[in-house]
Amino acid sequence: MTATRRAASAAVTAAAGVLALAAGVTGLTSSFGSTASADSSLAALKARTEAAVSVNAHGLNAEGYEGDEAPEGIDVDDEVPTETLVQRAAAVAANDSVSSGRAGIGCSDDGRSGNRVQVMYVVAADRPDRFSQVSGLLRSYSSEVDSVMLASAMENGGRRQVRWVHDTSCELVLEHVVVGAKDDDSFPALTSALKAMGHNRPDRKYLLYTDAAVLCGVANVYADNTPLSSNANNGRFPQYARVDAPCWAASDHSVEAHELTHTLGAVLSFAPHKSAAGHCTDESDVMCYPDGDGVRMTQSCPTTHEKLLDCNGDDYFNVNPKPGSALAQNWNAANSSFLYDPPAPALVSGTYDGTTVSVKPQVLSGQGWSISWAGSGCQVSSARTVSTSPKAASVGAACRQGGTVRATLRQEDGRTAQLVVTAGATSAAPATPAPGTAPAPATTATLSANAREASIVAGKQAVVQGTLASGQAGVPGLRVDLQRRTGSAWGRVATAYTSSLGTVSFSQLPRATTTYRLVFAGGSGLDALSSSAVTVRVAPKVTVQAKGLRVSGTVSPAKRGTVVSLVKASKRVATSRTDAKGRFLLKAPKAGTGYTVVVPGSTVVLRNALSAR
Ligand SMILES: [Zn+2]
Numbered sequence: 001m002t003a004t005r006r007a008a009s010a011a012v013t014a015a016a017g018v019l020a021l022a023a024g025v026t027g028l029t030s031s032f033g034s035t036a037s038a039d040s041s042l043a044a045l046k047a048r049t050e051a052a053v054s055v056n057a058h059g060l061n062a063e064g065y066e067g068d069e070a071p072e073g074i075d076v077d078d079e080v081p082t083e084t085l086v087q088r089a090a091a092v093a094a095n096d097s098v099s100s101g102r103a104g105i106g107c108s109d110d111g112r113s114g115n116r117v118q119v120m121y122v123v124a125a126d127r128p129d130r131f132s133q134v135s136g137l138l139r140s141y142s143s144e145v146d147s148v149m150l151a152s153a154m155e156n157g158g159r160r161q162v163r164w165v166h167d168t169s170c171e172l173v174l175e176h177v178v179v180g181a182k183d184d185d186s187f188p189a190l191t192s193a194l195k196a197m198g199h200n201r202p203d204r205k206y207l208l209y210t211d212a213a214v215l216c217g218v219a220n221v222y223a224d225n226t227p228l229s230s231n232a233n234n235g236r237f238p239q240y241a242r243v244d245a246p247c248w249a250a251s252d253h254s255v256e257a258h259e260l261t262h263t264l265g266a267v268l269s270f271a272p273h274k275s276a277a278g279h280c281t282d283e284s285d286v287m288c289y290p291d292g293d294g295v296r297m298t299q300s301c302p303t304t305h306e307k308l309l310d311c312n313g314d315d316y317f318n319v320n321p322k323p324g325s326a327l328a329q330n331w332n333a334a335n336s337s338f339l340y341d342p343p344a345p346a347l348v349s350g351t352y353d354g355t356t357v358s359v360k361p362q363v364l365s366g367q368g369w370s371i372s373w374a375g376s377g378c379q380v381s382s383a384r385t386v387s388t389s390p391k392a393a394s395v396g397a398a399c400r401q402g403g404t405v406r407a408t409l410r411q412e413d414g415r416t417a418q419l420v421v422t423a424g425a426t427s428a429a430p431a432t433p434a435p436g437t438a439p440a441p442a443t444t445a446t447l448s449a450n451a452r453e454a455s456i457v458a459g460k461q462a463v464v465q466g467t468l469a470s471g472q473a474g475v476p477g478l479r480v481d482l483q484r485r486t487g488s489a490w491g492r493v494a495t496a497y498t499s500s501l502g503t504v505s506f507s508q509l510p511r512a513t514t515t516y517r518l519v520f521a522g523g524s525g526l527d528a529l530s531s532s533a534v535t536v537r538v539a540p541k542v543t544v545q546a547k548g549l550r551v552s553g554t555v556s557p558a559k560r561g562t563v564v565s566l567v568k569a570s571k572r573v574a575t576s577r578t579d580a581k582g583r584f585l586l587k588a589p590k591a592g593t594g595y596t597v598v599v600p601g602s603t604v605v606l607r608n609a610l611s612a613r
Contacts, residue, residue: 371410476498
C-alpha cells in the first residue's frame with residue numbers, strides 16, 4: 001500500500017501502542033501459566049484476554065486523523081458524490097489483473113452458519129442515507145475483496161475465498177444500519193454503537209461501509225501470534241473493519257481488503273518485515289506502507305503486486321508457508337476460519353438422448369465457467385458453452401453409435417474437470433450426421449429482472465435482481481441501471497455492474513408500492529436493452545395498541561390522512577384518519593372480540609378482546 005506522507009509526528013504513538021500490546025500478550029501467556037485458577041470462568045478469561053490483546057491497529061496516523069493513511073489523491077474529509085462511486089465500480093469491473101473479470105462473491109455452505117464476514121452499509125442519522133443508490137456498488141466492491149483473497153492464495157498454489165454472509169441464491173446479505181448522529185465520529189464510537197445494537201457476534205467480522213467522511217479505513221486486530229485455531233483473531237471476539245466513503249474502492253488496491261485483512265490477524269509482531277504499526281515494509285503489497293518514523297520500505301515485489309496480499313508470502317498470508325519460517329510457526333491469516341478453500345469443480349451425470357449431450361457441472365457459485373465440447377464420431381452444434389445456470393449444460397450432438405463427446409469444464413479460478421459421454425447402442429443417432437441439422441446457438445441478448453419478494457412491509461428491503469445474457473451466457477462486468485417509475489417517467493435510482501455470471505442485485509427501501517426496471521445502455525457488442533417492469537408491493541406497517549374500547553396506533557410511512565377503519569364481522573364500525581405522524585385513534589362501539597384494523601394494503605387482527613374497562 002502506497003500512501004502520501006505529509007508529516008510523521010503522530011505515528012510514533014501508534015508504534016508505541018503496538019509495542020505495549022505485544023508486551024500485553026506476553027503478560028497474558030504468563031498469567032495463564034501461573035494462575036491456572038480453576039474458578040476462572042470462561043467469561044472472565046475472555047474479558048482478560050480481550051483486554052490484553054485488543055488493539056486498535058492504527059491509533060492516530062501521521063496526518064492526525066484516525067486509522068490508515070488514505071491512498072494518494074484521497075482526502076478523507078471530502079464528501080464523495082454517488083456518481084464518483086459509480087465510476088469506481090466501473091473501474092473495479094474493468095480491473096481484471098486480479099480477478100480475470102470476476103465480479104461475484106464466493107458461496108459457502110448455507111451462507112449463515114459458522115464464522116463469516118457480514119457486510120453492512122452504516123450511516124449516521126444526521127447524514128443522507130444512500131443505501132438504495134449504493135447497494136449494488138457495495139456488492140461490486142465486496143466481490144473485489146473476494147478476488148484479492150483468491151488471487152493472493154493462488155500465488156502460492158492454493159485458494160481462499162471469504163465466507164460471506166449470503167442468502168440461498170448466493171447473493172451477499174447487505175445490512176442497512178442507521179446509527180446515532182454522533183456514532184460515526186470515531187471508530188470506538190461506532191463499534192460501541194453497533195455492539196449495543198446487537199452486532200457483536202464473535203463468529204462475525206463486520207465489514208462496515210460507513211457513509212461518512214471521517215477517516216479512510218480502520219480495523220481492530222488482536223496482537224496474538226499463536227498459530228492455533230484459538231487465535232484471538234479467529235472467532236473469539238467480534239471484529240470490525242470500517243471503511244468510510246472517500247476510500248470505498250478508492251485506489252489501485254482495495255482499502256476494504258486491507259481493513260478486512262487486519263481483522264483476519266495481520267500484520268503481527270513476528271512478521272520479518274513488520275512496520276511500526278501493524279503493517280509491513282516489503283512493497284508492493286496491500287498491507288505495506290510507511291506507518292511510523294524510521295520505517296524503511298523495500299521494493300521486493302513488482303508494483304503490479306500492489307493489489308495482492310503478502311509480497312513473498314512470509315509475513316502474514318500464505319497457503320503454503322515455507323516450513324520452519326516465522327509464518328509457519330505463528331499466526332497465518334490464510335488459516336483463518338473466516339476464509340474457505342473453494343472445492344474443485346466436477347462434471348457429473350453425462351447423458352446422450354439421441355440429439356443432445358447433457359452434463360451437470362458442479363462449480364463454485366460466484367465464479368464464471370465454461371464448457372468446451374469436442375466430438376469424436378459425434379458432430380456437436382457448438383464448441384463452447386458459457387452458462388449462467390450452475391445446474392446443467394447441454395449441446396446438440398449427432399453421433400454415430402459409440403461416438404463420444406468430451407466435455408471440458410473450465411472454472412474461472414483455472415481449475416478444470418472432464419467427462420466423456422458415449423453414444424450408446426440404444427441411441428437413434430444417424431450413422432452419418434447431416435450437416436446443418438444441428439441447432440444454431442442463440443445469440444440474442446436479454447436482460448431479465450425479478451423481485452426477490454413481490455410484496456414487502458414498509459421499512460423492509462426490496463431486492464431487485466436480474467441477469468444480462470447473450471444467448472445462454474451471462475455477460476460479466478457491464479453496467480446496469482435500476483430505474484424507478486414515477487407517473488409515466490422512468491428515473492435512475494441505482495447502478496451496479498454484472499457479476500461473472502451476468503447477474504446484478506439491488507437492495508431498495510421503497511416507501512410505497514414501486515415499479516422498477518433494469519436498463520443496459522449498450523456496449524461490448526450488445527445493443528441497449530430494458531427489462532420488463534417489476535412491481536414490488538409495499539404494505540404499510542401498522543402498529544396497534546388497545547386500551548379499553550380505544551384502539552390507537554401508527555401507520556408507516558407516516559402520512560397525514562390515511563383512512564383507518566375498525567372492522568367487525570365485515571362491517572366498518574369506526575373510521576379515523578392518520579395525523580402527520582401517522583398516528584390514529586379509533587373507538588369501538590362495544591366490547592368483544594373479532595375486531596380488525598384495516599388500512600389500504602394492510603390488515604391487523606386484534607388478538608385480544610376489547611373490554612369496556
Ligand atoms: Zn492498516
